[in-house]
Amino acid sequence: MTAFQKRTGIIATLFAVVIFIIPFLFIFLMSVKDKSQASHQDFTWPEQWQLWQNFSDVISARNYMLLLAYFNSTVITVGAVALLILFGAMVGYVLQRRQSGWNKVIFGCVLAGLIIPPAVVPTIWVLQGLHLFKTIHGMILIQVAYGLAFSVLLYSSFIATIPRDLDEAARIDGARPLQIFFRVILPLLKPVTVTLIVVQSIAIFNDFTNPLYYLPGKQNVTVQLTLFNFQSQFQTQFNLLFMNILLVTIPPLIVFIFFNRQIVAGMTAGAVKG
Amino acid sequence: MKLIPSAALFSAFLLVSGLAHADTVLSVLSDNNPETLAALDALTKAYTAAHPDVTFEMEQKPGGADGDNMVKTRLATGEMSDILQYNSGSLFQALKPEQSLADLSDLSAQAGILDSFKSVVTAADGTVRGVPFGPAMGGGIYYNKPVYAALGLTVPTTWDEFMANNEKIKAAGKVAVAGTFGDTWSSQLFVLADFYNVAAADPTFAADYTANKAKYASIPAAMAGFQHLEDVYKAGYMNADFGAAKFDDGMRMVATGEAAHYPMLTFGIGSVKQNEPDNLNDVGFFAQPGTDAAHNGLTVWMPAALYTPAGGANLEEAKKFLDFVASVEGCNLMIKANGATGPYLIKGCELPADVPASVADMLPYFQKDGGTMPALEFLSPIKGPALEQITVAVGSGINTAAEGAALYDQDVEKQAKQLGLPNW
């Protein structure tokens, strides 16, 4: 490491601390203060540390609603991401490998899915007709429908970098389409799959608009909705509001820490190979 | 701390298996005001004590337009809880009550409910669909009594006197009027609470307005509310953070004397009771003054109501509960839970003698003949949904009063068309 690299790094770190760390530190400090100090909304050291009390207050609020919300959000996120990987890779694969008139249609759908804002009320109308309204599996399918375009786009551009020779070789060995896909292609997609898992699981876990409309009902509460509901309930209890923000941030953080090394490393390796 | 996971698991278990234990579970959807929750808590506990086979499950909706939207969607999609707490008047009319809510005309408690309330929960087909929940409120101006005493001010009965007071307060280095546009709904008060004065100047305004004959922009008395917003902004009477401060801040400011005035509905005193109990009796209240001291009176908001959706699974049990809420016993439970913040609209339900100063200031208006006038939203089914953005725009100096009034007329037109009213 040259002196220049070291100096730049130190300056960059200083900037990063001010720009990126302080807001998070602020969230944390607010979340451990007592009610009256938190109401000043200033950036000060807590006079009194109430980490555990605020934590248990938020967790136990409204009959442990937050725990139920974690459960629901996890089920929705895991279910939707699994389907997005499978469906997205299958479509991306066919889209890249097979050139025909249908490609234009599929590409048109991808584009439509990326750009068209979902029509909320007509969607409720359809969901009701299918008896999927306010069901967890209905919510999963909605997230799949809304996330597919991005997932297909990501997979199809990545699959373009995988040499066709690989599937040709497998085909000559007598492998059937499904076998080629699951044995040869899907494992090669791991780097982009990791990216997809991170991006989509964060997006779905953090989504609040869609559950608000398509998943009403107390049993169906999701993590972001607790935040939204507490926003007015905790209007005078900023410490609890920020504790809630803190708790809601933790699961995506775990996903990120778990996959952090693999995201960029994986993307890089895959891309260079192509 | 160790106990938390198992306790959580246990309560999650209860949540799922709750149905097995009691014969009926009534779900209740309400706003999340502390007073609402306290009153509901008292009512449901008392009801379960008397009827052990009925238990309740509470759910809160967000406030303001988000909550309105949630209620509309859930009613339309048949997902409404068994009991709904919601506004009466024009917001009630926007729910299409004749289709969405159950007819409550046959409740025995109806005999004890004042007609003035029944009229604001009556659907287009003439049937009553709700029972009153909580007290009636006044819309006017809270003031800080110690500040008034220190500066030798008297309670104004005309708008000019009010502005003269503001000038003296500002000169004394204090915030004259607390602005809390961070809660946008609170910005509407100068316009909505001016309706007593509008009606005094133009007695047929409400009917003409509903019939598409009277407009805010063309009638000076109606535009006065918007003008007040503009004038207060221009004179610089508000706190520096008026754009971000919230309702709780406004009540705190007027309670502690940080600000001398705060235009608000009288339910606001509940916030002072909870957050600044020591200052409870420092807060006084007067009706929003108009042009004529001889015609000084209060614009009144009817209480919210409890409803039950049409065709609900627990319709009969829900109606029995609503019958209980509307009884004198139910009314007394609510007074006990929250203290007296305003008159209840149930015959035989009296307020206790010791009420906070601001409530004592309000009651004389009710006792005087012609001292009150219902707010426009209880006389006309039309309330434009964008009023709170428009009043923020006028009150922040983005638009003039005339522009604001014209914008609001357009907004009203849209609502009237959606409601399918004649003449629009």
Place this chain on the structure above:
Amino acid sequence: MQRRSPYPYWFVLPAAVVFVTLFLVPTVAAFWFSLTRWDLYTATYIGMENFRQFFSEPYLVQGLGHTLIYAVLTSATKSVFGLLLAVLLTSGIWAQGFLRTVVFFPVLVSTIGVGLTFSVLMHPTKGLFNVGLATIGIHGPGWLTDASLALYSVALVDLWKGVGLATLIYIAGLAAISPDYYEAARIDGATRIQQFWRVTVPLVRPATVTVVTLSLIGGLRSFDLIWAMTRGGPGFSSDVLASVIYKQYQAGFYGLSTAGNVILFLLIALLVLPLTWWFNRREVDL
């Protein structure tokens, strides 16, 4: 010999069923509902009345302008800062891994959480922004309460939250550039800055296309952050198309709101389709 394709179309089927039912059908239905006065019970056909109403809303034109400003601003700043950060964070500087994590961190937080946090930080008198500025003698503005500033403040927070994703995409794009190009450029005597303009910028183009397209679409549709921070206010000064639509929806004007959806869709199509086409054409040229 005619063999069945190893890439059968039924692979598309599961995705297609979900997509068509839950996305395309409601979208097509929206075109019908946008021509009605709809209260969820009954939909009355009223022709183009909703569209006429929408365009007579005095704030719609302003909202359209805001939408464009917001989308172009966030998309441009995210690409520029994303690329610069990516170059910085692949140059082997001290604490590089830590910095990558930190820059990506805001992407993880919920939009509502970010919005709530920054509206506290941007409070005109108590907020850390203005308290901090006051210590160096600057009287800070009303970030979210000044009508001429609110939209830009939200865009700033959007940049803060989204730049990490742009950086990540650029880092992957940079990694795909063969070191040989830089080697060749160095041999030709190119300076670091010349290398950046002559090698990095052209060759990182696929990543630029992704970042610009995604953030432009995201910006045009942007709603959550604006709603959490200003709700379109003060007044109407930070209203964008999506929040205007949402307000009509909230007010129960379902037909009108759905008409707004259709307008937004058309606007995005008008902007993004030519852009995509242009990007693709340029790619062929290269």
